[in-house]
Amino acid sequence: MSVRRFVGTNSRDVMRQVRAALGDEALIVANRRSDDGVEILAMADDAALDHAEPSPPAPAPAEHPFDALSERLLREMQDMRALLSRTHPESAPSTDASLKALLAGLGFGAELGEELSEALPAALAARDVRDAPVMAWLRDQLIARLAVLEREADFFEQSGIVALVGPTGVGKTTTTAKLAARFVMRHGTRPVALVTTDSFRIGAHEQLRIYARLLDTPMYALDQEQPIDELLGRLGGKQWVIVDTVGMSQRDQRVIEQVDQLQGGGSKVRLVLVLNAASQPDTLEEVVLRYRQAARAAGAELDECIITKQDEAGRLAPLLDIVMRHGLRVLFCSHGQRVPEDMALADPATLVDQALAAAMPTATAPQAWAVDTLSPRWSRDVLGQGRRLSLLLAGLRKRVAGFALLEAAWDIAALPGVLHDRRLEALADRAREQNALGVAWSPRRAERGVAWAMPDMALDADGRLCALTLLQHRQNAGWQARIEAQHQAAVHLLPTLAEADTLDALEAERLTWISRVSGSQRVEWQGERHALTALFADSALAHREAVRFRGQTLELYSAHAEVDDREGRRLIAWVGELRDPETAQRVARRYWLTPARLGTETFSLLVTQLQSEGATALTKRAWQTLKEADGGEVSVPLRLLMASGAAAVATHLDNAEDEQAQALRQQLLRLARTSRKRRDAALLEALLHTLMTRDAIRQLGSVSREALA
Missing domain, CATH: 1.10.8 (Helicase, Ruva Protein; domain 3)
Structure with a gap:
């Protein structure tokens, strides 16, 4: 890049020189009037100069401050180019x-x-x-993203028939023995039986027979094309039967016949796919795809697997990638031949750590593998969306107390309307499953513009909103009766000051409570009665804290004072002012009373109550969206439970700033791709979209397979 000086009698003349020398893309750096007319500094890339047409040479520059400026600009532009080249995405990958x-x-x-x-x-x-x-x-x-069996007991305490399927040489027979040994260790030898269908391999029966003899369990052989029901009569009422099937290549058409044989009778057989961790990725991909296709063709499901030869795998990542993408649940991992020692319950952290431990330098990393011939691109794209949805819902269940109960409310909405209220009663009785620590109570009145009252919202142990709300019409009359009914709750956020007997009961039980009050509320301070507005009129609101309020990040300025009420209770009076952090303009002002015995530790609860206020507006928005979507077919109480629950979850995620909440927000907004600008409204819209998508998928699952064929 170069900077050149041009002089002409007027602007038109000098610009003609610039275009002739540097082209139309020239950049004017500086210009000024001089004794000779007009003087311009311009520059262009050296490459452009190489192709520029020759011009009348410019006069030799004289020693002048303008020339010094030219040199300095040239050096700065060269430095800038060097800096940009060092930080360009091509040289510094994102x-x-x-x-x-x-x-x-x-x-x-x-x-x-x-x-x-x-x-x-x-x-x-x-x-x-x-x-x-x-x-x-x-x-x-x-x-x-890695689904596993949570408890070993969940597998061995269920009676039934388990069949291990998979290609030859993956370790099905040894795995059969390991599973049988673990069952025997729990329940003894009497309830278990081993079955083999492998009549092809020489010595296959004998290998399993040796294991059966060591375990002191009976072994049976299932002939080819013999339905398993014909064998069950000979098993003598065994509670747990494990079948070692013949190994077949995933490309063998008899795979379908084998699975069909296991499923052909009236007995339900639990299929488990055995995967060799040391196999090539494309082979594993094909094994999973073909065996699951065979299972579906036989009217069965194949959603679980056992990983074998983990100790022989050079890299575990390809196998985990396949398991994640196909949504398989890993039951156990095998890492040796010893029975039963060399098998353990699948631990996702251990598996992922093993996969990450084999990290290669980024510069030498090969291209990620993909098997393009096994399934259409659009199918993989849809499966990817399904995995994201499944992962998001699992994260919400783990994060938000009661989210599974909110999902149950959506399941009720899919039933005939005559069942809604009856099922809703049973669901509402399960609210205690949220293990709520407290309740954010709502005002006892209908909300403006609607015919319903805002449900009360449960709080988890961290003071965050739970997903299943408490409908007001199902509760007792009177504050004290309602509070006593929530006997598991130790924290109560009241929307207005309760009666004296209710406050006495709260104090007698040493429960934590706060109450929002109006500015006209009168208290005793230094022997005189004051309205709170007058008490704090000249107070400096010294304490400042950033908070989320109705989808905005604001600053809460507060002050407090120890006071007494009319009955002589020692209280702390609070004033809080929400201000815009940029303009310092006041957005809202609130007053509260809290027990003096709790000190100022209740400040966090004031913030919680402030933040819960936003759930009301979100509930109205969700109510309208659901009403338009269900066409009035969902009962009013059920729709209100669904709307307020979605609003509670959106409020929960909007107000939290920990890494888990941030990740869930990002997943939710990216999956739904909402255009809402306010974050709480965007989260609500995305959540409704997610729950509706989940409901649609569940409804599709009821369609017969013939209709989808």
């Missing part, structure tokens, strides 16, 4: 690109790399991909 390369190097597929790079939080986007916070986030994301 974090999401580095994340994709890292995952590819580990052996994860390209689809998972795209999915995780899109979900990368903005706070981590500027960091190196190998920084501890990024790797910790990546680990958590992978763990969350």
Whole structure:
């Protein structure tokens, strides 16, 4: 890049010189009038100069401050170009690109790399991909995507028939023995039986027979094409039967016949796919796809797997990628031949740590593998959306107390209307399953513009809103009766000051309570009665804290004073003023009373009550959306429970600032792609979209397979 000086009698003349020498893309750096006319400094890329047409040479520059400016500008532009070249994306890959390369190097597929790079939080986007916070986030994301058996007892305490299926040589017979041994250790030898269908391999029966003899359990052989029901009569009422099937290549058409044989009778057989961790990724992909297709063809499901030969796998990431994408649940992991020692309950953290431990340098990372021939692109895209939805719902269930109960309310809405109120009663009785620590009570009146009163909202142990709200019409009359009915709640956020007997009861039980009051509320201070507005009229609101309020980030300024009420209770009076952090303009003003015995520790509850106020407006918005969507077919109480529950979850996520909440917000907003600007409204819209999508998928699941064929 170069800077040149041009002089002409007027502007038109000098600009003609610039265009002739540097072209139409020339950049004018500076211009001024001189004794000779007009003087201009202009520049263009050297490449442009090479192709520019020759011009009348410019006069030799004289020693002049303008020339010094030209030289300085030239140096600065050269420095800027060098800086830009060092920070250009081509030479410094972004974090999401580095994340994709890292995952590819580990052996994860390209689809998972795209999915995780899109979900990368903005706070981590500027960091190196190998920084501890990024790797910790990546680990958590992978763990969350890996479904496993939570408790070993859940597998061995269910009676029935379990059949292990999979290709030859993956370790089905040894795994059969390991599972049987673990069952015997729990329940003894009497309830269990081993069955083999492998009549092809030489010595296959004998290998399993040796294990059966060691375990002191009976072993039976199931002939080819013999339905398993014909064998059950010989089992003598065994409670737990495990079947070691013949190994077949995933490309063998007899795979369908084998699964059909297991499912052909009236007995339900639980199919478990055995996967060799040391197999090639494309082979594993094909095994999962073909065996699941065979199961569906036989009218069965194949959603669980056992990982074998974990100790022989050079990289575990390809297998985990396949398990995640296909939504398989991993039951156990096998890592040796010893029976039963070398098998353990699948632990997602251990599996992910093993996969991440094999990290390759990003510069040498190969391209992520993909099997394009096994399923259409559109199918994989839809499955990707389904995985994101499943992961999001699982995260919400884990994060928000009672979210599974809110989902149950949506399930009720899909039933005939005559069942709504009856099922709703049963669901409302389950509210205690949220293990709520407190209640944010709502005013006892209909909200403006609607015919219903805002439900009360339960609080979890951290003071965050739970998902299942408490409908007012199902509660007792009177504050004291309502509070006593919520006997598990130790914290009560009251919308107005309760009667004296209710306050006495709260104090007698040493419960935590706060009450919002009006500015005209009178209290005793230093022997005189004052309205709160007058008491705090000249107070400096010294304490300041950033809070979320109705979808905005504001600053809460507050002050407090120890006072007495008319009955002589020692209280703390509070004033809080919400202000815009940029303009300092007041948005809202609130007053509260709290017990003096609790000190100023109740301040966090004042914030909680402030934040819960926003749920009312969100409930109205959700109510209208649901009413338009259900066409009036959902009962009013059920719709109100659904709307207020969605509003509570949106408020919960909007107000929390921990990493888990941030990740869920990002997943929710990206999945639904809402255009709302206010975050709480955007979260509500995205949540409604998510729950409606979930409901639609559940409804589709009731369609017969023939209709989808």
